[in-house]
Amino acid sequence: MEQSTPNEDYVVTDRAGIVENRYAVHAAIVDTTGKLLYAVGNPSRITLARSAAKPAQALAVLETHGPDRCGFDEADLALMCASHSSERRHIRRVESMLVKVGAKEKDLACGGHPAVSEVVNRAWIKSDFTPTPVCSNCSGKHAGMLAGATAIGAGMTGYHQSDHPMQQQVKQVFGELCGLDSEEVKWGIDGCNLPSPAAPLNTLAKIYASFAAAADAVETCSTATARTRASNRIFRAMTKYPELVAGEGRFCTEFIRAFEGMSIGKIGADGCYCIGIRESKQTRNLGAVGAVGIAVKIEDGDINILYSAVLEILKLLQLGPSVMHQELSCFRRQQILNTVGILTGHVSHQFKVRRIGLAE
Numbered sequence: 001m002e003q004s005t006p007n008e009d010y011v012v013t014d015r016a017g018i019v020e021n022r023y024a025v026h027a028a029i030v031d032t033t034g035k036l037l038y039a040v041g042n043p044s045r046i047t048l049a050r051s052a053a054k055p056a057q058a059l060a061v062l063e064t065h066g067p068d069r070c071g072f073d074e075a076d077l078a079l080m081c082a083s084h085s086s087e088r089r090h091i092r093r094v095e096s097m098l099v100k101v102g103a104k105e106k107d108l109a110c111g112g113h114p115a116v117s118e119v120v121n122r123a124w125i126k127s128d129f130t131p132t133p134v135c136s137n138c139s140g141k142h143a144g145m146l147a148g149a150t151a152i153g154a155g156m157t158g159y160h161q162s163d164h165p166m167q168q169q170v171k172q173v174f175g176e177l178c179g180l181d182s183e184e185v186k187w188g189i190d191g192c193n194l195p196s197p198a199a200p201l202n203t204l205a206k207i208y209a210s211f212a213a214a215a216d217a218v219e220t221c222s223t224a225t226a227r228t229r230a231s232n233r234i235f236r237a238m239t240k241y242p243e244l245v246a247g248e249g250r251f252c253t254e255f256i257r258a259f260e261g262m263s264i265g266k267i268g269a270d271g272c273y274c275i276g277i278r279e280s281k282q283t284r285n286l287g288a289v290g291a292v293g294i295a296v297k298i299e300d301g302d303i304n305i306l307y308s309a310v311l312e313i314l315k316l317l318q319l320g321p322s323v324m325h326q327e328l329s330c331f332r333r334q335q336i337l338n339t340v341g342i343l344t345g346h347v348s349h350q351f352k353v354r355r356i357g358l359a360e
Helices: 050-062 074-080 088-101 118-126 139-151 165-178 201-220 226-240 251-258 281-285 303-317
Strands: 010-015 018-031 036-040 046-048 186-189 195-200 263-268 272-277 292-298 335-337 343-350
Touching: 010 303, 018 201, 018 303, 050 074, 050 139, 050 165, 050 195, 050 201, 050 226, 050 263, 050 272, 074 088, 074 139, 074 226, 088 139, 139 165, 165 195, 165 201, 195 201, 201 226, 201 263, 201 272, 201 292, 226 263, 251 263, 263 303, 272 303, 292 303, 303 343
Parallel strands: none
Antiparallel strands: 010 018, 010 343, 018 036, 018 292, 046 195, 186 195, 263 272, 272 292, 335 343
16 A cells, blocks of 8 residues: 655644644645646655546546537536536536436436535435435536547446446546556546546646646647647636536635636545646746646545645745635635634644755
8 A cells, every 4th residue: 555755744723722633735736847846745645636637537538529529518528527516507517418418317327425515415405305326526527428438439338437448548548648657547446436546646736737738828829739629628618617617615616716717726535636727927936837737635635624735835836816815715724713703723834835956
């Protein structure tokens, strides 16, 4: 089993000044070339991307031409990248995607589960509703996989299994985006029943840099490759429809909105977050060539601590619009309040973002 390097970089929570918890942080910050620019903890930690793999999986599906043959639009592409909140707009769109594919809900290999959104969950409980596969936060990805499987003539049956041609396509594309041989990427099974890739954090960051770089390239180069154009379509869909990537009040949605078309960000279950940021004066100030990719892992999987760490890393790197941290302050959780609103503790970021190749 992969062991993490001993780590001294933490997010710390206290209660009345008494340290209560320490959350180990790992992060890799790379540019378009894949060069590691900055790091926290172990930037090469083997990490399960979980749902942070969805843009790469969506790209693999897009390259089958299945979404285009089925008439998917940009909003459908955004939902293929989503861990959605199971809001009605999400479920209706998945249902529409299934119709376009010629599939039915029973063809989905994901199961129903409680909604990520507490608002949706409460409504379901109140109405005694039992969520079905179309309600899965991953159902957009699965609908896309059905479109891809049909397009390559492999059939929808077993599309989620690792030996199915659709998943072989995903594995090939994911490895290429990482810059790794296929055997260097490890694979498990995700909560939604699809294969889930694991790779070093710096290679996950490279994937996201490639999506942001594609958006830059398509704007400036009339001879962009087919993959670059497809990657730009993924980036554009996520930035145009952030409400479909997650949902009302969710971090991914608010993060993408705050960057105003310059970045995508995607959560992966159990503490992984990946970001792609287009080239700008801010990225060049970091010494980056082209776009920047960031991958972050919280060792114990705490999602709230992950969001706080992501925002701190962006602050230390001086990345993002000036008002972004104010707009996302509720996710930074610098203060801990009890049930009656009394301040009981704090969240502090006891880590540095170290520049690689220079003395700290």
